[in-house]
Amino acid sequence: MTERERSASKIDLTTPSVARIYDYLLGGKDHFPVDRAAAEQLVRLNEELGADVREVARANRAFLVRAVETAARAGVRQFLDIGTGLPTQDNVHQVAQRVVPDARIVYCDNDPIVLVHARALLADNPGTVIVEGDARDPKAILEAAAAHLDFSRPVAVLLVAVLHFLADDEEVAGIVRTLREPLVLGSHLIVSHTYMEIERSPEKLAESYDIYRRTTSGSMTLRDRAAVRGYFDGLELLEPGVVPVQDWRNDEPFVPPGLELGGLLGAVGRVP
Numbered sequence: 001m002t003e004r005e006r007s008a009s010k011i012d013l014t015t016p017s018v019a020r021i022y023d024y025l026l027g028g029k030d031h032f033p034v035d036r037a038a039a040e041q042l043v044r045l046n047e048e049l050g051a052d053v054r055e056v057a058r059a060n061r062a063f064l065v066r067a068v069e070t071a072a073r074a075g076v077r078q079f080l081d082i083g084t085g086l087p088t089q090d091n092v093h094q095v096a097q098r099v100v101p102d103a104r105i106v107y108c109d110n111d112p113i114v115l116v117h118a119r120a121l122l123a124d125n126p127g128t129v130i131v132e133g134d135a136r137d138p139k140a141i142l143e144a145a146a147a148h149l150d151f152s153r154p155v156a157v158l159l160v161a162v163l164h165f166l167a168d169d170e171e172v173a174g175i176v177r178t179l180r181e182p183l184v185l186g187s188h189l190i191v192s193h194t195y196m197e198i199e200r201s202p203e204k205l206a207e208s209y210d211i212y213r214r215t216t217s218g219s220m221t222l223r224d225r226a227a228v229r230g231y232f233d234g235l236e237l238l239e240p241g242v243v244p245v246q247d248w249r250n251d252e253p254f255v256p257p258g259l260e261l262g263g264l265l266g267a268v269g270r271v272p
Helices: 003-009 018-025 033-048 053-073 092-099 112-121 138-145 169-180 202-213 225-230
Strands: 078-082 104-109 128-132 156-160 188-196 262-270
Touching: 018 033, 018 053, 018 112, 033 053, 033 202, 053 092, 053 156, 053 188, 053 262, 078 092, 078 138, 092 104, 104 112, 104 138, 112 128, 128 138, 138 169, 156 169, 169 188, 188 225, 225 262
Parallel strands: 078 104, 078 156, 104 128, 156 188
Antiparallel strands: 188 262
16 A cells, blocks of 8 residues: 555544645635535634634735745755645745755645645655644654654745644644744744634634534634744744734735734744
8 A cells, every 4th residue: 555545544534634624725626525614604603703714814825925935035945844734735835945945845644635635746746745744742743754854954844724723832832942942043933823802702712622622633822922932932033923813914904804803823933
């Protein structure tokens, strides 16, 4: 059995996948009925809370693009994207290689369908690979990435819409510390994370959390700006700091309805 066949054999069509839900929200095609049902539940609940989860997903993707472009223009030639999700438009390698054609990218995910699709997409891109890994084991991720990246040179580590699927605050802080340990001068840390500025219906939030408990991630945890800011302690936090993703270096003044009350925070830090 090939590696692709082994990954495909692990795909669970009965449990919603956060990667496939995200793909659905972005208008992709790599999802199943169980994912679409969960996504539509999230859309409905967020509408009742005054938010638009589809716009949140789009804003997060646009943040990733701007953050990767920023790192590439600052001289970063290597990228480690953890929890990459399903391939869509403007993936990290496409964005980075538009700025730096010889940029090297390592994607990391533990979702079997992500691994299958990404390996097919990246077959003709020698500078880009995907490795299987779980954010809960950052040392293993670094070891796998080291076969493709040179950590004696700057690397951008991306944790985009990933950490909120881990419930334990200390565990998350430890994961970030471990991933930062090998980063040298000029490396970047790119993070986005769910948050909420205004207290909303506890009952509706509980329903949303219940949907995520039934997915492959098993949970969803909101954190505030102070918590996200803590991941960058000791780094040079790039302007404008920790802000809603749609506000991070965005030249487009229009903010779509449904993003005003919450969504995701985004930030980028540089190793000084």
